[in-house]
Amino acid sequence: xxxxxxxxxxxxxxxxxxxxxxxxxxxxxxxxxxxxxxxxxxxxxxxxxxxxxxxxxxxxxxxxxxxxxxxxxxxxxxxxxxxxxxxxxxxxxxxxxxxxxxxxxxxxxxxxxxxxxxxxxxxxxxxxxxxxxxxxxxxxxxxxxxxxxxxxxxxxxxxxxxxxxxxxxxxxxxxxxxxxxxxxxxxxxxxxxxxxxxxxxxxxxxxxxxxxxxxxxxxxxxxxxxxxxxxxxxxxxxxxxxxxxxxxxxxxxxxxxxxxxxxxxxxxxxxxxxxxxxxxxxxxxxxxxxxxxxxxxxxxxxxxxxxxxxxxxxxxxxxxxxxxxxxxxxxxxxxxxxxxxxxxxxxxxxxxxxxxxxxxxxxxxxxxxxxxxxxxxxxxxxxxxxxxxxxxxxxxxxxxxxxxxxxxxxxxxxxxxxxxxxxxxxxxxxxxxx
Numbered sequence: 001x002x003x004x005x006x007x008x009x010x011x012x013x014x015x016x017x018x019x020x021x022x023x024x025x026x027x028x029x030x031x032x033x034x035x036x037x038x039x040x041x042x043x044x045x046x047x048x049x050x051x052x053x054x055x056x057x058x059x060x061x062x063x064x065x066x067x068x069x070x071x072x073x074x075x076x077x078x079x080x081x082x083x084x085x086x087x088x089x090x091x092x093x094x095x096x097x098x099x100x101x102x103x104x105x106x107x108x109x110x111x112x113x114x115x116x117x118x119x120x121x122x123x124x125x126x127x128x129x130x131x132x133x134x135x136x137x138x139x140x141x142x143x144x145x146x147x148x149x150x151x152x153x154x155x156x157x158x159x160x161x162x163x164x165x166x167x168x169x170x171x172x173x174x175x176x177x178x179x180x181x182x183x184x185x186x187x188x189x190x191x192x193x194x195x196x197x198x199x200x201x202x203x204x205x206x207x208x209x210x211x212x213x214x215x216x217x218x219x220x221x222x223x224x225x226x227x228x229x230x231x232x233x234x235x236x237x238x239x240x241x242x243x244x245x246x247x248x249x250x251x252x253x254x255x256x257x258x259x260x261x262x263x264x265x266x267x268x269x270x271x272x273x274x275x276x277x278x279x280x281x282x283x284x285x286x287x288x289x290x291x292x293x294x295x296x297x298x299x300x301x302x303x304x305x306x307x308x309x310x311x312x313x314x315x316x317x318x319x320x321x322x323x324x325x326x327x328x329x330x331x332x333x334x335x336x337x338x339x340x341x342x343x344x345x346x347x348x349x350x351x352x353x354x355x356x357x358x359x360x361x362x363x364x365x366x367x368x369x370x371x372x373x374x375x376x377x378x379x380x381x382x383x384x385x386x387x388x389x390x391x392x393x394x395x396x397x398x399x400x401x402x403x404x405x406x407x408x409x410x411x412x413x414x415x416x417x418x419x420x421x422x423x424x425x426x427x428x429x430x431x432x433x434x
Contacts, residue, residue: 003408004421007430008380008401011254014427018242018261019045019418020070020235024197026098027174028204028233029053032062032074033105034178035208037230044070044235048415052096059083059092060102070235081110090116090150100131101171103153104178107140112154130165130172137161138176138183160185160224168193168218168312174201181210183224192220195313196265200236207231237261240319241417242287243269244392247323248424249289250278251330251400256427257288267314272324274298275306276331294374297333309338318345322393325349329357329378330400331371338366348390351383352397380405388416395420399429 020043032039061080093099093116106113139159143152173193180187211223249256277295281288310318343364355378358370380403385391391413398405421431
C-alpha cells in the first residue's frame with residue numbers, strides 16, 4: 001500500500017493540462033464491444049480503473065494495441081461470451097464500478113450478459129435497478145440470483161422501447177444507449193443523463209454508424225441499426241480534474257493556468273467556485289486562477305448564507321463537492337453543502353475537522369463550513385484516502401496545511417488521477433510517494 005508525504009505551504013505556479021476524462025474513457029472503451037471493426041481512442045487516462053477495464057476486454061477476447069501514451073486500438077472481432085459468465089469475470093467486475101457498462105454492449109452483440117455487483121468507491125448505496133429496467137424494456141429476459149447479487153440477461157435480439165428512467169443515472173443511461181443502438185426499431189429515453197461523458201459517447205457511436213439524436217438533452221432518440229463500424233475518438237479533458245486544479249490554485253496558487261480544455265463543457269463548475277469568492281479568468285480553451293490572498297463566500301440576494309448542492313447535469317456534479325468543501329475551509333464566510341446523491345460521501349470531513357477546519361456535519365448529506373479566512377492554517381495530520389474524490393480533497397488540504405502530512409491508501413487517488421504527485425511537484429508542490 002502506497003502513501004504520500006506532503007510538505008504543506010508551497011505555492012503552485014505555472015501551466016497544467018488535465019488528463020482525459022476517466023468517466024468518458026470507461027464508457028467509450030465499453031462501446032468498442034459493439035463492432036468487429038477497429039476503434040482508435042486517444043487521450044485515454046492510463047489510471048488504475050481504466051487499465052483494469054482494458055484488461056477485462058482483453059480477457060473477453062478483444063484485440064487491444066497500445067500505440068503510444070494514451071492511444072489504444074480496440075478490435076472486438078472474436079468475443080468469448082463464455083468468459084463473460086465465468087467466476088473469474090465476476091470477480092474482476094466486483095473490483096471495478098465501470099464494469100457495469102459492459103452489460104449493454106455484451107447483451108446487444110452476444111445476446112447475453114451477466115451483471116455482477118460492481119465495485120468502486122464505498123460512498124453509499126449505488127443501485128443497478130436503472131440498468132436492469134432499461135434492458136427489460138428493450139426485451140431482455142432476466143434471471144436473478146439475489147443471494148450472489150448476480151443478474152443474467154438474455155435476448156435473441158433487443159427491440160425498441162419508449163422509456164422514462166427512474167433516475168438520471170450516468171452509467172445506466174450509457175448502458176441503455178449502447179444496448180439500444182443495435183436494437184430493432186426506434187427507442188426513446190426520457191430523463192436520460194446528459195453529462196459531457198454521455199454526449200461524447202453518443203458522438204462516438206454516431207461516428208460508428210449509430211443514429212442518435214437529442215444529444216446534450218435529457219430526451220434521446222435512438223434509431224437502431226444492424227451493425228456498427230470502426231471510428232476514431234479523442235477523450236475530452238476531465239472536468240473533475242479541472243475542478244480539482246481550480247480548488248488547488250484557490251488555496252495554493254501564485255497564478256495557475258489550466259490549458260487545453262473546452263470551457264463551454266464545464267457547465268456550472270466555474271460558477272460554483274465563484275460562489276466561494278474565487279476569481280477566474282476564462283478563455284475558450286483555458287482557465288487562469290490568479291493569486292488571491294483572501295476570498296469571500298457570496299450570499300444569496302436576500303442576504304441568507306450560501307447553499308451549494310449537487311444535482312444531475314447541468315447541475316453541479318457530486319464529484320466536486322469534496323474539493324469545494326476543502327476550499328471553503330479557508331474562505332471568509334459560511335456555506336452549507338448539501339450532498340444529495342450518496343449517504344457516505346461527506347464522512348471524510350472528520351479528517352478536515354482533525355486538521356482544524358470549522359465544519360459541522362449536520363447529517364450524512366449536509367455539512368456547514370465556517371471559513372477560517374486564512375487566519376489559521378490547517379494542521380498536518382496522518383490520514384487515509386477513503387475514495388477517489390475525498391482522496392484528492394485531502395491531498396489539497398494537506399498541501400495547504402502547516403507541517404508534513406501523510407495520506408495512506410493513495411491507490412484510491414491513483415484510480416482517478418494519473419501521476420498526480422509528479423504533475424503537482426512540477427508546479428511547486430512537495431509530495432513524496434512512499
